[in-house]
Amino acid sequence: MKKEILIIIGSTSDQAIADAAADMLDKLGIGHELKVSSAHRHPDQTVKLAREAADNGVKVIICMAGMAAHLPGVVAANTNLPVIGVPVAATLGGMDAVLSMTQMPPGIPVATVAIGKAGAKNSAILAARILGLSDPEIAARHKEYRESL
Numbered sequence: 768m769k770k771e772i773l774i775i776i777g778s779t780s781d782q783a784i785a786d787a788a789a790d791m792l793d794k795l796g797i798g799h800e801l802k803v804s805s806a807h808r809h810p811d812q813t814v815k816l817a818r819e820a821a822d823n824g825v826k827v828i829i830c831m832a833g834m835a836a837h838l839p840g841v842v843a844a845n846t847n848l849p850v851i852g853v854p855v856a857a858t859l860g861g862m863d864a865v866l867s868m869t870q871m872p873p874g875i876p877v878a879t880v881a882i883g884k885a886g887a888k889n890s891a892i893l894a895a896r897i898l899g900l901s902d903p904e905i906a907a908r909h910k911e912y913r914e915s916l
Contacts, residue, residue, distance in 0.1 A: 768798035772894050773825045775816060775842060777805040777832045783853055784831050787884040789852070791891035795908050797898065800825075806832070807843040813838065817845035830877075831887065833857025836864035836914040839877040849897055851890045852877040 769833035772792055776785050785801055792799045804813040820828055828848055830839035833855030843850040861882035868879040878893065880886035892909070899906030 769797075770798040770800045771824065771826045771898060772797055772799035772829060773816070773820050773823075773827075774801045774831070775813070775838060775901055776801065776803055776830075777807075777838045779803055781831045781833070783883055784853065784855055784887045787887035788829055788831075788891045791888045792894070792907045795891065795895045795905065795912060797891075797895060797905060804838075806837040807835075810841070813841055814845050817842040820846055821848055827851065827897050829853060829887075829890045829894060831855055832867075833861065833864045836867035837866050839879075840871055840875065843871065843875050843877050844846075849894075850877050851893055852879045853886045853890050854879065854882045856882050878906055 774785050774788055778905045802816055804816055806813050826844055830842050832838035834857045839850050839852030852868035854861045854868060868877045871877050880889040894896040895905055895909045899909050
């Protein structure tokens with residue numbers, strides 16, 4: 768299965784939230800890969816992941832981060848791929864992460880979903896909708912899932 772979604776988390780402490788996205792992607796039959804790379808602790812590695820993602824067959828990047836939550840913005844600044852940010856409730860109930868993701872400067876958007884596991888699940892569904900624009904099989908699986916709700 769092609770790994771069309773790259774999930775990046777800033778810390779292994781975000782693994783349980785990443786698992787919610789991965790589980791939904793599995794349910795929708797979409798290949799994905801998880802990488803741990805902090806925008807603050809591993810900036811060069813994070814930039815490299817973002818810049819090489821498209822060449823590696825990635826079509827959408829999902830980033831999960833809490834506190835200052837710079838990860839999705841750093842990634843979005845270094846790729847032309849769609850980036851979906853999932854805020855993690857580390858401080859202030861996750862509202863600091865929400866603001867970091869939604870208040871990006873013009874030209875560097877980050878699509879942002881809800882805080883935590885619900886947001887992670889929705890990030891996978893949003894990624895499926897994006898991929899479904901050019902992949903009828905993914906579109907059909909997404910439609911079937913949606914109709915099952």
